Amino acid sequence: MDEISNQSEPSSVRFKALVNASFLAIGADIFLVLLKYFLSKTTGSALLAADALHSGGDLAITLTVLTSIIVNHSFKKNKWAKHAEGIVALLISFILIFGSFKVIFGVFEKEGARYSLTSGIPLVIAFFGISIACAIAISMSHFKKKVGEKHNSIAFIAEGMHTYSDFFTSFGVWLTLFLGYFSIHVERVMTFIVGIFILRIGINILIKAVSFFNLPELLSSYSKKKFSKEAQKSIKEIWERFVRVFKKIGSTITQKIFFPDDWILKNKKKLIFSNIFLVILLYIGTGFYNVLPFQTGLKLLFGEVVDMNPPGLHFHLPKPFGNVIKVDTQVIARVESGFRTNWNYEGAEPEAYLWEFTHTEGRFSKAPEEAIALTGDENLVDTNFICYYRIIDPIKYALNCENSHEIIRSLFCYEIHTVLAHYNLDALLTLDRGKIQRELIRNMKEEVKGIPVGVEILNVFMREAHPPIEVVPEYRAVASAREQKDEIIHKANAYANDLLPRSRGNAETDILQSYAFAAEKVDIANGETKSFLLKSRNFGKYKSVNKIRLWWETVEESFKDKFIYILPIKTKRRIYSSEIKDKIKDIKSEKYENSLGE
Numbered sequence: 001m002d003e004i005s006n007q008s009e010p011s012s013v014r015f016k017a018l019v020n021a022s023f024l025a026i027g028a029d030i031f032l033v034l035l036k037y038f039l040s041k042t043t044g045s046a047l048l049a050a051d052a053l054h055s056g057g058d059l060a061i062t063l064t065v066l067t068s069i070i071v072n073h074s075f076k077k078n079k080w081a082k083h084a085e086g087i088v089a090l091l092i093s094f095i096l097i098f099g100s101f102k103v104i105f106g107v108f109e110k111e112g113a114r115y116s117l118t119s120g121i122p123l124v125i126a127f128f129g130i131s132i133a134c135a136i137a138i139s140m141s142h143f144k145k146k147v148g149e150k151h152n153s154i155a156f157i158a159e160g161m162h163t164y165s166d167f168f169t170s171f172g173v174w175l176t177l178f179l180g181y182f183s184i185h186v187e188r189v190m191t192f193i194v195g196i197f198i199l200r201i202g203i204n205i206l207i208k209a210v211s212f213f214n215l216p217e218l219l220s221s222y223s224k225k226k227f228s229k230e231a232q233k234s235i236k237e238i239w240e241r242f243v244r245v246f247k248k249i250g251s252t253i254t255q256k257i258f259f260p261d262d263w264i265l266k267n268k269k270k271l272i273f274s275n276i277f278l279v280i281l282l283y284i285g286t287g288f289y290n291v292l293p294f295q296t297g298l299k300l301l302f303g304e305v306v307d308m309n310p311p312g313l314h315f316h317l318p319k320p321f322g323n324v325i326k327v328d329t330q331v332i333a334r335v336e337s338g339f340r341t342n343w344n345y346e347g348a349e350p351e352a353y354l355w356e357f358t359h360t361e362g363r364f365s366k367a368p369e370e371a372i373a374l375t376g377d378e379n380l381v382d383t384n385f386i387c388y389y390r391i392i393d394p395i396k397y398a399l400n401c402e403n404s405h406e407i408i409r410s411l412f413c414y415e416i417h418t419v420l421a422h423y424n425l426d427a428l429l430t431l432d433r434g435k436i437q438r439e440l441i442r443n444m445k446e447e448v449k450g451i452p453v454g455v456e457i458l459n460v461f462m463r464e465a466h467p468p469i470e471v472v473p474e475y476r477a478v479a480s481a482r483e484q485k486d487e488i489i490h491k492a493n494a495y496a497n498d499l500l501p502r503s504r505g506n507a508e509t510d511i512l513q514s515y516a517f518a519a520e521k522v523d524i525a526n527g528e529t530k531s532f533l534l535k536s537r538n539f540g541k542y543k544s545v546n547k548i549r550l551w552w553e554t555v556e557e558s559f560k561d562k563f564i565y566i567l568p569i570k571t572k573r574r575i576y577s578s579e580i581k582d583k584i585k586d587i588k589s590e591k592y593e594n595s596l597g598e
Contacts, residue, residue, distance in 0.1 A: 014151045014152070014153075015069065017147065017150075017151055018069045018147065018151055018153055018156060019066065019069065019070070021143070021144065021147040021156065022062060022065060022066040022069065022156075023066075024143075025062045025140060025143075025144060025159070025163075026059065026062050026063065026066070028136055028140045029055060029058050029059035029062055030059060031136070032052075032055040032058070032133055032136060032137065032166075033052055033055045033059060035129055035132065035133055036048055036051050036052035036055055036129075036130075036133060036170075037052040038129070039052075039125070039126045039129045039130065040052055042122050042125055042126060043122045043123060043125075043126045044122075048126060048130070048173060051130075051133075051169055051170060051173050055133075055166060058162065058163060058166050061092055061095070061159060061162055062159060064088055064091070064092075065088055065092075065155045065156060065158075065159045067088075068087070068088040068155050069153065069155065069156075088155040088158070088159075090206070092155075092158045092159065092162050092202075093158065093202050093203070093206035094202075094206075095202075096162060096165060096199070096202030097199060097202035097203065097206065099202075100195045100196070100199035100202055101195075101199070104192060104195035104196065104199070120286050120319075121283075121286055121318065121319045123177060123180070123181055123282075124181075124279065124282045124283050124286060126177055127174065127177045127178060127181070127279060127282060128279045130170055130173050130174045130177060131174060131275045131279065133170045134167055134170045134171050134174055135268075135272065137163055137164075137166045137167035137170050138164070138167045138264055138268075140160075140163050141160050141161070141163040141164040141166075141167055142160070143160070144156055144157070144159050144160030144163055145157050145160035145161065145164075146160075147160075148160055165202075172190045172191070172193060173190075175190060176190045178278075178282075181282060181285070283318055284318060286318045286319070287315050287316050287317055287318040287322065288313065288314070288315050289313075289314055289315070289316065289324050289326075290312070290313050290314075291309050291310065291311045291312055291313075291314060291326060292311060292326075293311045293330070294311075294328055294329070294330035294331050295311065295326045295327060295328055295329065295330070296308055296309070296310070296326070296327050296329040296394045297309035297310075297314060297324050297325070297326050297327075298324065298325040298326075298327065298394060298395060298398055298399070299314065299316050299322070299324055300316070300322060300323040300324065300325065301316070301317060301321070301322050302321065302322075303323075305395055305399070308394065308395075309324075325394075325398045325399075327391060327394035327397060327398050328391065329390075329391045329392075329394050331390075331391075332388055332389075332390055332458065333388070333389055333390070333391070333405070334386055334387065334388050334389070335386070335387045335389070335405065335408050335409040335412055336367075336384070336385075336386055336409075337367075337370050337371075337383075337384070337385040337386075337387070337409065337412050337413050337416055338366070338367055338370045338371030338382070338383055338384040338385060338464075339364050339365065339366055339367055339371065339384045339463075340364070340365050340367055341363060341364055342363050342364070342365060343363075345362070345363040347362075349362055349363060370413050371383055371384060372468060373416060373417045373420045373421075374417070374420070374421055375420055375421065375423060375424060375425045375428060376420075376421055376422050376423050376424050377424040377425055379424075379425040379467075380467065380468050380471075381420065381425055381428060381429075381465060381466070381467060381468075382464075382465070382466055382467065382468050382469065383416065383420065383462065383464065383465045384462075384463040384464040384465075385412070385416055385440070385460065385461065385462055385463060386460070386461045386463055387408070387412045387440075387444060387457065387459075387460050388457075388458040388459045388460075388461075389408060389448075389455045389456060389457050389458055390455065390456050390458055391454060391455055392454060392455060392456045393454030393455075394454065395454065396452045396453060396454030397453055397454040397455060400452040400453065400454070401452070401453055404453040404454070404455070407451070407453055408448070408453060408455065411444070411447055411448070411451070412444065412460075415440055415443045415444055415447065416440065418443075419436055419439050419440055419443065420436070423436065425467070428465060429465055429466070433462050433465070436462060437460050437461060437462055440460040441457065441459065441460045444457040444460060445457045
């Protein structure tokens with residue numbers, strides 16, 4: 001129908017039929033909103049959540065159309081009330097055109113990933129659910145347009161075309177989910193195409209709404225005194241020409257760019273059966289799975305392990321009949337105690353992780369309930385440990401315990417607190433770190449043997465150990481005082497170690513010198529005795545020599561410390577000089593020594 005005119009006085013039959021159709025449309029919209037919201041929660045897809053929001057907009061527009069129908073029927077004597085449905089149609093067209101431009105331009109914005117597709121059964125459920133939503137949307141669109149054409153309601157026709165836009169958005173989601181099943185991401189392209197479809201429908205509604213309002217008649221009915229018949233005729237010709245151009249543009253957009261909804265309704269049975277067959281194929285396809293080179297696949301049938309698959313492509317019965325659990329058996333895993341590593345952190349790392357660092361930023365975050373431990377001397381210590389392990393029995397690791405990794409972490413934390421309670425704080429921070437690590441490795445290996453977690457402990461490392469952050473300044477002060485005390489003690493020991501050996505050496509030197517002096521005196525005395533005896537014996541033999549000796553000794557004793565000058569007898573002039581005096585003294589001493597030698 002190219003043009004629809006509003007009835008001046010709608011009948012009660014028309015009003016009742018439109019109201020009943022509106023309530024049916026409202027029920028369908030509510031169902032679509034709840035269905036899409038459930039699917040978005042099942043898959044975690046933001047695309048389905050956005051489509052649910054779009055269906056919520058359809059519900060609001062349906063309520064608006066119902067209000068316009070009630071206003072048109074209740075206030076039919078009012079001139080503007082007669083055009084309430086047309087006004088709603090214009091409002092819907094503006095909303096669709098504005099929303100389409102927003103969707104189209106949003107495609108070119110540099111946004112992150114706005115869609116999240118969950119593979120497997122949830123995606124198949126979402127695919128099946130969105131197929132139902134597409135079927136309901138296209139059926140309701142055809143129903144609303146048919147009711148609007150039958151009862152001459154431009155608002156209902158516009159609302160039906162808006163529901164057709166909802167079908168296209170749901171179909172875009174359908175196609176996105178289908179391609180996403182095969183890891184083909186077309187979210188942006190599909191969003192752009194859906195935006196174009198919505199723009200087309202908005203333009204079509206705008207054309208029908210413009211055709212609904214006969215502008216020349218409105219101007220003549222409201223302004224008869226202001227316009228002459230010739231002016232009204234000119235306005236009518238211009239308006240008709242404008243409407244023809246507008247319809248031609250809309251017809252071109254509708255016929256040449258987009259396929260009509262009649263084709264979908266004509267082939268609805270084929271489309272339904274094809275969609276059901278496609279859902280079955282996708283459901284069967286969820287049974288295929290790929291095991292990576294570092295993994296082992298546990299194939300389950302009704303909850304029982306029937307096979308352990310090596311790396312490669314395999315198949316199992318889809319859920320809920322079968323399942324597969326992939327275990328990273330060739331990866332060295334680690335559990336952290338006292339801290340957690342944020343592997344997705346992309347910010348700047350601090351320059352240094354000091355004792356006072358609170359770990360409010362950076363890749364590592366603190367776990368104080370694990371880090372703080374009590375030492376053997378009743379002090380608190382803040383520690384970080386890492387335990388490396390490897391999975392050796394994937395069945396035990398995956399099925400015997402609900403979360404084997406956390407069980408190993410809890411066991412590791414228990415062993416840390418148990419071992420640290422046997423060490424003093426100073427030893428823990430300095431000399432006994434290696435000893436503690438070896439003890440933890442031994443204890444962990446023994447403990448995992450008694451727990452069916454299917455792992456092998458490889459190594460344990462003490463990553464960090466220091467006093468709690470709250471007492472670090474006081475600990476540094478105490479440590480500094482201890483260092484000063486040790487320095488003073490070491491200096492005193494050094495002084496003692498220097499003084500005592502030196503004193504012992506001096507005493508030993510004095511003793512040895514006394515022994516040497518005594519030996520020297522005895523030897524001198526013995527020598528003088530022997531010399532005296534020899535002289536006495538020799539002097540007894542040669543008395544004349546002895547006499548001369550005694551005479552010279554007497555002379556020497558008499559002239560001791562006196563200068564003696566011997567001059568020739570015939571010397572007339574006596575000259576004395578210091579050089580002559582020294583020579584005489586030397587001659588005297590030489591003669592004296594010669595006499596002693598004789």
